[in-house]
Amino acid sequence: MAGNGAPGxxxxSRALAVLFAFDTAHSRLSLSELADRSGLPLSTTHRLVAELxxxxxxxxxxxxxxxxxxxVWDLGLLAPVERGIRELARPFLSDIHAAxxxxxxxxxxxxxxxxxLERLSGNASVPIVSTVGTRLxxxxxxxxxVLLAHAPEEVRARAMRNLRRVTPYTITQPARLFEQLExxxxxxxxxxxxxxxxxxxxxxxxxxxxxxxxxxxxVAAVGVVVPNLRRDRARLVTALQVAARGIGRTMPLS
Known part of the structure; x- marks a missing residue:
């Protein structure tokens, strides 16, 4: 079952249990899977799903x-932090894309x-698994x-216990990932x-x-996806850092 406990x-609370049944590893679910992951009877799930x-x-x-x-994603974009970052970042993301x-x-x-929060597609034929709203x-x-490196220590500790292999090259050794984050x-x-x-x-x-x-x-991270980094890593890092500083300067002090 998804979530932290039985639905209320x-x-x-039952409708939220249905929605929270979805995650990155379970982005498509059958009715029976929704019932199982939400902890609700099949008949209740069927009624709630129809309304949703x-x-x-x-x-x-x-x-x-x-x-x-x-x-649901459009509603999430109304959250003040996400909406603000996305709107402030757009012109800088466009500059990175153009460059x-x-x-x-x-x-x-x-x-x-x-x-x-945002993705601007590139010209190169690189396999991209992300879309706007994706959680990876x-x-x-x-x-x-980047976000993990600057997360609270308890978040990094939890992440080290959940190093799922996505490809043969995914880092799943805690010590190696720890070195990378440093x-x-x-x-x-x-x-x-x-x-x-x-x-x-x-x-x-x-x-x-x-x-x-x-x-x-x-508060966020900005990046690019390319076929390889052998020749252009320094140039890409410079472009990203210029954009990141620009985005940061436009944000109000907290």
Whole structure:
């Protein structure tokens, strides 16, 4: 069952249990799978799913499985932090895209996942698994490694216990990932080599917001996905860091 416990007695809590049954590893679910992961009787799940489909919170696909509807993502974008970062970052993301012609990502941390707020598709034929609204593992993505490196210590500890292998090149050894995260904090950028998808490499940097009477905080990450990093890594890092600083300067102090 997904979530942290049994669903409550109210209609709202049961509807939320259905929605929370979805995650990155379970983006398409049958009715019986929804009932099992939400902890609800099949008849109750059937009734709630029908109402959620009617309200466009869920979409029923031709094979009978269900996926989260676009309206749920649109609602999530109304959250002040995500909406603000996305709107402020757009012109800078466009500049990166124009300069690199690569796929550009903007992401924030959502638990042990990187939540993708924006994606601008590149010209190169690189396999891309992300879409706007996708949540991908922190340890397997460039933006995710940046966010994990600057996350609270307890978050990093939990992540080390959940190093799922996505490709043969995904880092699943805690000691090795720990060293990489130290390098991210030291060098100011993270890279991946075919760790999320075969044929795709990434580089990412943190977006920092200034704070009153405190050190700047990392609130998001911006990165690009390219076929390889052998020749252009330094150029890409520079472009990303210029954009990240620009985004950070436009953010109000916290």
């Amino acid at each position: 007695a109210t209609v709202v 489909v009617l309200g466009k919170a869920l979409v029923r696909e031709p094979d009978g499985c269900y996926v989260v509807g676009r309206t 690199t012609r690569a796929t550009v990502h903007l992401a924030v941390r959502d638990g042990l996942r990187a939540l993708y 593992p922190l340890h397997a993505t460039g933006v995710g490694k 390098a991210v904090r030291r060098d100011g950028f993270a890279t991946t080599i075919e760790e999320m998808s075969l044929g795709g490499c990434s580089v990412a940097v943190p977006i920092m917001r200034e704070r009153f009477d405190a050190a700047p905080e990392v």
